Amino acid sequence: MRPxxxxxxxxxxxxxxxxxRIHGGGTRGVDGTGDRLETGALSGITLYEPGSLTLVAKAxxxxAEIEAALDKEGQRLPFEPMDHRGLMGTxxxxxxxxxxxxxxxxxRRVSVGACRDFxxxxxxVDGAGTIIKNGGRVMKNVTGYDLVKLLSGSWGTLGVLTEVSLKVLPKPDCAASVVIDGLDHADAVAAMAKALGSPFEVSGAAHLPVGPDGTPVTLLRLEGFSxxxxYRTKSVAALFDGLPVRTESDAGAVAEKWAWVRDVVPFHDADGDVWKISCTPSEAAELxxxxxxxxxxxxxxxxxxxxxxxxxTDIRAQLGAFEGHATLVRxxxxxxxxxxxxxLAALSAGLRKxxxxxxxxxxxLMG
Incomplete structure (x- = not known):
């Protein structure tokens, strides 16, 4: 079906x-039982008001079309969505x-929030064929179900999206990274917590035990006016006096490295299953x-x-009980x-019903 x-x-x-089974771009390798329902014909930006930081588009x-339109106006999707194609081989x-x-x-979720927050x-359209609209073009409190947030992350199990309204933000003038080399898991998590807890508005904090040169690297990103x-890059670097700290300010290099983190590039051509573990940062090294x-x-x-x-590998069995969850991505x-x-399962089943x-x-798909 392709309505x-x-x-x-x-x-x-x-x-x-x-x-x-709902099929959008087909980039995440999710399949299932039943007839394929394609949403690709429901396409196009229906409203874009740069001055109001608002964009409405069909699902x-x-x-790429949305990001190109935003880029022309010096704006972007703040939540920095990942491109799954390299990881999933799609x-x-x-x-x-x-x-x-x-x-x-x-x-950027660590500093501005997730997709659902924008x-x-x-x-x-729900499973009975009823067209439902919720929310509008401005942020405001609502009563009853907040269907906007409920549908965000529901993986099509509650309804088939036909149109979404989003808040967008201006692109910053520049970006830089503070780079710390050679930290182990625990020290890297502590360093990231220290940077994120500082007043210097860090917009990204990542650690790669095997970085681009094969050794551990911890990355802290700063964005804004030049x-x-x-100033903030220098201040964050000073937080780690005595450690092997360096800074990167070349715009192309910074963007490439953070896209490398965002799209999980080190796993692209590597064998094995890929999991996402969502947890409290204080537990990360132990987990x-x-x-x-x-x-x-x-x-x-x-x-x-x-x-x-x-x-x-069943990493859920290895992790045991913890405050979070593990998702099998590949x-x-x-x-x-x-x-x-x-x-919670009973509540979820009730919502789906x-x-x-x-x-x-x-x-x-979701139980």
Missing amino acids: ETEADLAQALATATRPV GTPL SGEPTIGGVVAANVSGP MLGVRF GSVA AARVTAEDLIFDWGGGLIWARVIAG GTGQPKFQPEPPA KFDPKGILNLG
Whole structure:
């Protein structure tokens, strides 16, 4: 199925008697049972007001089209969405609906928030074929269900997005990185916490045990006006006096290195399963030590750990109980999402029953 309009989509879901698997750009390697429902025809920017920092686009709009339009006005998506194609070995074009449906957020999440934090409104069709609109074009409190945030990260299990409204932000004048070489996991997490807890507005904090030159490297990013970035870069570097600290200010090199972190480039051509571990940064070093990983990347100041492991490894069993969850991003043999505790699972099932009474949307993907 490839509906041309929102009304066509509503009709298709209202009359569907078999499960459907929602297909956007096809970049994350997610498949399932049922008939394929493509959203690519629901494409195009329907409203862009640079002065109001607001953009509205149909869900099938390629992410590249949105980023190009924003770039012309010196603006960007603040949450820095990842491109999964290299990691997953897929082709196609990422779409804004796919980004929202999975709440895709990159290194800047540690400073500005996730995709869902910049959502203003959504339009979607639920599993019964009902067209639903929630939110608008301005940030405001709402009563009842906040469907905007509920749909962000629901992976299409509650409805098929047709249009999203987003808040955007200006691009900074420049960016720089403070680089610390040779730290172990625990010292790197402590260094990132120190930088993020400083008043110097660090917009990215990542640690690669195997950096570009094969040795550990910890990266701290600063963005903004050139004079401010110069001052803050020097100030952050001074926090680590006595450690092997250096700074990078070449715009191209800084952007390339942070795209390297964002898109998990070290894992692209490497064998094995890939997991995302979401945790409290204070637990990151200990959790990493429990996992028999081939390679690791720490992002979000340690709040996100990417782990590449031998295919078939159940890292949930290795991690045991902790405050967080592990998601299988690339690989098979384990549930993609962390099994929920009984009470939460019952709540999730109730929500899915409400929005998808026939049980046809991305069946089995989230439990």
